[in-house]
Amino acid sequence: MTDSKLKVALVGCGQIADAHLGEIRRILCARAVAVCDQYLDLAKQAAARFGVPGVFTDLGKMLAEVRPDVLHVATPPHTHRPLALQALAAGVHVYVEKPFTVDVTEAEDVLAAAVAAKRLVCVGHDQLYDPAWQECRDLYQRGELGEVVHVDAVLGYDLAGPYGRVTASDPDHWVHRLPGKFFHNTIAHALYKITDFLRDEEPRIFATWFGALPGTDCPTELRVFLQGADVTANLLSSSAIEPSQRVTRVYGTRRVVEVDLDGRLLRQARAPTLRGPLVKLELPWRQKREAARSLRRNLWHFLRSRLHYFTGMHRLFTEFYQAIRTHGEPPIPYAEIRRLMAMMDQIFRSCRANERLSALANEERRLNGQPVPISPLDPPLTTHHSPLTNP
Template sequence: MDSGKLRVAVVGCGQIADAHLAEVRKIRTAEVVAVCDSYPELARQAAERFGVARTDTDVARMLAEVRPDVVHVTTPPHSHAPLALQALAAGAHVYVEKPFTVTVAEADEVLAAAARHGRLVCVGHDQLFDPCWAELRACHRRGDLGRVVHVDSVMGYDLSGPFGRVLAGDPDHWVHRLPGGLFQNNISHALYKITDFLPDERPAVWATWFGQSGRVPTELRVMLRGAEATAGVLFSSQARPVQRVARVYGTKACVEADLDAQTLRWTRPAGMPGPFGKVQRPWRHLTEAARAWTRSVWRFARSDLHYFAGMNALFRAFYRAIAAGEPSPTPPGDIRRVTVIMDDIFETCRRQEGGGK
């Protein structure tokens, strides 16, 4: 083993851990030295699939004996805070899968511990590091959008998928014990795209959730109002196709980011009068689509067009920050803002269910 590499341990060997293990394996400056799960068979299978030498069922023992530089927490959300605190106390930097914690009180505790121990924490806001979102951020920094006045974030969820079928068929599944249920495990993806443009510490929240035929809530609608901009969230398990789309509306232009297609589609003021402008807009969209197709083909040829491209980029950014002694690529303030908004959304929805009490 190259002693110059960051020594990475993964705690939790469920479905998302496979993505972590696969992406870390692509990074030459890091090496997974241990996997840990309370179910020994899950740990053993993960180690076999990804060639990891050490398996364990006891986090404290693994931390003491392996002494990893970085711990990835890929367990259910209710265990994120205690495991992150344990890893930080052992001297490790910590990457936590979304959602960061179940409540903002837990988030504050973890962030304070990281500062106290002089370690970095990072959360799985990986879609901010997808190529198309990185391009959108660069365009915004150049001033292409002008002042942002509204953001819409759409997130679809397939309840007929492997994870969806399990939670829908098991009333005792851990998802149902979260304050936000199904949404708490997923909605941070929709929210951090909004907070990327909505800087308010605590925007005003209106939210409602509902299910079909008396089932547990599977649909969520949210409106946020900040000092200078507003935002909306559409989380749907019914809309097809399942989408990951955000639309950003600015004073100069509007743009739609399709995270599945990895494309940006711009709408700008017409540069030509009357009917000529009506011809110009589809022409612009056509040329944009042609350029996007060319880029996608090139990325496909380089084996760089895949679902977890943003995750890989975020891992690399986090590891670089550790090596260079720089701040985390997901700043503590951003982590906290998303958690605060989640708390407010779920409290608003529960209050509505209780008749506004």
């Protein structure tokens, strides 16, 4: 296998498929040989855009006729497990878009099948490989952050965007049937940046969601607090903030780092060296230098046609393919895949528990003639237990 290009096939020709096929095309050791979608027109259009020779509507037929080395699964989350298992049974390595599966039990099934088949699987935690995030990790590994004590991850989502409009306008969309509803398909990107530093297997988790897409019971706002032995974290997922952001702040004992993936911008906050009013000059000057450094780097990559939105995806694909070719370890450890899925399960259990507590509290207020709070963030009555602890 090390002497020829990997044959890569893709199932699911929706919006994210273009990113996959575009990055596969840029990797020298791989070539896209076939695409598959239950809707023939989508498969034909994707194949035409990227010059892919094979077009299928049946995964089994594609696996049998094309015999790919790797299958990319870019379909809705509830289909990930059966499609991955089908590919692994055919002796094919599998790359699965986030979230890996619907829940941790499904994840364990896929991981066990991969081990049994002696094939590799990888999940699309591609933002870990974004240059700005990798610079943050490098700072930590060199000891420049000190010990990390807290992480804040913000994930904005524009409901006016292409995916958001489809989700909001269709109450029968598959996302509404997921345990985590809208967030099930989005929060992994924010959560795995938190778990990059919060290493506990089972941190304490408190989560609440609120708001609703018009005509649905699908919440639009999510707040999560995680507490480990040494690190705490907040996750904010919102469709209300404008502009929508992908920003993570890592708080260390020596330095604070903010990573803005949209601008591929890294900002560092350190203790000032000057005193008195001069601090008001030193800190803005540092921020200017940080921004100028990121601008120079991004401009250098842009002028050389190397400034790509999906750079992290490209790097993750490359590492996964290299692991396949060299019989190495997958870039995302299986234990990490399982740990993150277990945390997602707990987040959504906590959200549902809080919904029940709020409903009980509101009913008790009504029975007692008390006003029912308007804000979904108002706390329930203290007579009820908090769902802060793991069930």
